[in-house]
Amino acid sequence: MHLEYTVIEGDFVNAGSASSAIKKTLKQLNVNPSIVKRVVVALYEAEVNAIAHAYGGVVTADIDAGKILLRVIDKGPGIPDIDWAMQEGNSTASPEVRNMGFGAGMGLPNIKKNVDRLNVQSTVGVGTTVEMEVNLS
Amino acid sequence: MKLSEIAKVLNAKVVCGQDRLDEEQDKVFASDLMSDILTLGDNFPMIVTGLCTMQTIRTAEMGNLDIIVFVRKKKPTEEMIELAEDEGMVLMECDYSMFKACGLLWEAGLKPIY
Ligand SMILES: Nc1ncnc2c1ncn2[C@@H]1O[C@H](COP(=O)(O)OP(=O)(O)O)[C@@H](O)[C@H]1O
Ligand SMILES: [Mg+2]
Numbered sequence: 001m002h003l004e005y006t007v008i009e010g011d012f013v014n015a016g017s018a019s020s021a022i023k024k025t026l027k028q029l030n031v032n033p034s035i036v037k038r039v040v041v042a043l044y045e046a047e048v049n050a051i052a053h054a055y056g057g058v059v060t061a062d063i064d065a066g067k068i069l070l071r072v073i074d075k076g077p078g079i080p081d082i083d084w085a086m087q088e089g090n091s092t093a094s095p096e097v098r099n100m101g102f103g104a105g106m107g108l109p110n111i112k113k114n115v116d117r118l119n120v121q122s123t124v125g126v127g128t129t130v131e132m133e134v135n136l137s
Numbered sequence: 138m139k140l141s142e143i144a145k146v147l148n149a150k151v152v153c154g155q156d157r158l159d160e161e162q163d164k165v166f167a168s169d170l171m172s173d174i175l176t177l178g179d180n181f182p183m184i185v186t187g188l189c190t191m192q193t194i195r196t197a198e199m200g201n202l203d204i205i206v207f208v209r210k211k212k213p214t215e216e217m218i219e220l221a222e223d224e225g226m227v228l229m230e231c232d233y234s235m236f237k238a239c240g241l242l243w244e245a246g247l248k249p250i251y
Contacts, residue, residue: 013216016195023199034179037201041175044199101171101188101196110176 001025001063007047007072009056012100018059019044022070029063031136039068039134042114045107046072046130052097053077054128063136067116070132078124086112086120138163138245140204140227143183146245147231147238149206153218154227162204165247167239171196180250185242187235189213194220206231208238 003025005018023040031039043059050057054076062069079085086108093103112118117133141158144151151158164182168174174184174196183204186193189211197205203226207213210232213221221228231238 013191015192016199019199020195033201037179037199040199044195045172045175100190100192101169101174102192104170104172106170106172106176110172113176 003061003063005059007050007056007059007074009051009054011051011056015048015051015100016044019047022061025061025063026068035134035136038114039070042111042132042134043070043072045111046070046132048100048102049107049130050074050076052093052100052102057127066137067133067135070134072130073127074129075127078126078128079120079122080124082120082122138247143206143242143245143247144229146241147206147229147233149229149231152213152228152230153221154204154225157227163248164250165239165242166250167235169235174202175200177202177250182250183247185235185238187211189217191217191220193217194224194226197226198224203227205229206238208233208235
């Protein structure tokens, strides 16, 4: 199953709508609730990042019997130092992002904790792709 | 403790999920930081927060956290209440500060996650 959603820059009101839709799909597929939670928590933080730090983007999900593969692809400023960004507490978030309850530098580390495989690819001035895979059984 | 008793302790107004007030809840997590609330794994405490935006409801939805108390006189919007209703959540409005609300809940015997 292939799903695709658009994420819009700065659209905090709808931030999480892709995660919400994927949560509903996984529930319908009777995936174990703790696994669903890990998937949507990771995806939600990545979705917020695309809205907060980039210019929006696309969320794709590919689901088969054994796993879900999620990609959050943005055409944003990119991440100059991914190792730095992966460390808890590191953040370049704007005051606006902090007012939304994010921007403490906890997103990427928590994504890493919740998924089975994480791959962050980024080119400064081009964009970032966050690829996350979670085993469903 | 029953949600109806929690509402009484906090002198809170229940704005959504009135039909669930007989349910019990014994764990609480308080934070204004949504990233913090997203680290709770397989714990499902009641959330006490002063952040009252659509993201609060979304964060709770992702975390399967369905009881939220807004402190510091924060009032959820119609849109927030609508989404919370769709998700079957309980929302309460409390005029107390975070410290006072948490102090009263602690005194009433509610427990932390860690
Ligand atoms: N999609 C992205 N595009 C550009 N920069 C990003 C992106 N995602 C994360 N970053 C950078 O990595 C930092 C850490 O991200 P994260 O751990 O989610 O914390 P936070 O979002 O709270 O700042 C961000 O502050 C930002 O500098
Ligand atoms: Mg983030």
